[in-house]
Amino acid sequence: MKLLIVDDDPLVCQSLTLLLDREPDIDIVATAQNGAEAIDACRTSLPDTILMDIRMPNMGGVEATREIKHQWPQVRIMMLTTFQDEQNIRLALLAGADGYLLKSTDTTSMAKHLRALSSGSSVLDHSVLQQLTQPQVGEFDELTPREKDIVQLVAEGFSNKEIAQHLYISEGTVRNTLSVILEKLMLRDRTQLAIFYWRQR
Template sequence: MRILIVDDDPLVCQSLQLLLNKENDFTVLGVVSNGQEAVQYCEDVQPELILMDIQMPVLNGIESTKVIKRKWPNIQIMMLTTFQDERNIRLALKAGAQGYLLKSTSIDHMAEQIRALKSGSTVLASDVFQTLMRPDQEIFKGLTERETEIVELVVEGLSNKEIATQLFLSEGTVRNVLSIILDKLELRDRTQLAIHYWQRKNHP
């Protein structure tokens, strides 16, 4: 997996580059210090995944995420930050980030979460998830109990296979139910479903 690190702290960049390059399936292509440089880097060399800080000079991580996802929607973005307030989490996910981890995350766990994100899961640190915990049940108006249960597991970052295992269903059944949920809520995909969940939770 080809990774770009975007952070204005040289020590963070150096540590991440050294540790992630030790993973057999990771290659850190480069390191840049702000969002504008990240956009320019993507113009020249398109990474598969970006580890993106939020607070940076010139162009912050949320604004650069919007630009990158608009221009290169296939590039996956994992926010890696010290901020775990609801506002930054919501803005980052709305901008198009598929993951949100804290810098306190161990490198082993970070590597696992990067792989999970690459496989299609929405990834949130447990502390981040707790910040956004338990929306108003009005969000799920019109959904069955089983559909609501599947939504909650999707939001926790579980894959269809993991949901199927946990609920003793076939993977095909989970896919079908998820398709019904998206139709009912008029949403396009899993990421939009997660954003819908958190937006309604914070603005019931």
């Protein structure tokens, strides 16, 4: 396994390099301290697996993951972070990350998970998986009454034009409001929004 380690803390990079390089089947080909450096390292070092921090200066891990997956879709990316909040988890996975581990994971387990990732499996830390599968409490209630009306109509299959006619607003207002709703709920498109609505029922 040719591994690239990406973290803005040089000590983290150094520690992970020293610990994981002891594994006979893991070859640390490069390290990087932000997303832009990670993209450059992919060009020069050709890793097949990446350990990627999420929050870094200049370019974060989510943006870097999206760009790397676009240019090198075969590269496997494991997000490694201290952040357990659902927003970061979903953003990373939507960007194309193949796995998500916490920095508190011990090195032996990390190596095992990296091997699983490299072989084609998706890897989610148990606490991360719990975070994803727990009911989303209160999110729908945070929407305004008008936003809730639009979500319901989207879930019932109405087009933007039909929603505009139904609520006596412009199509542009419907589009803008939908963008706000998707951002609030951390969803990607109308299909996910409809699924979200029916799960709340």
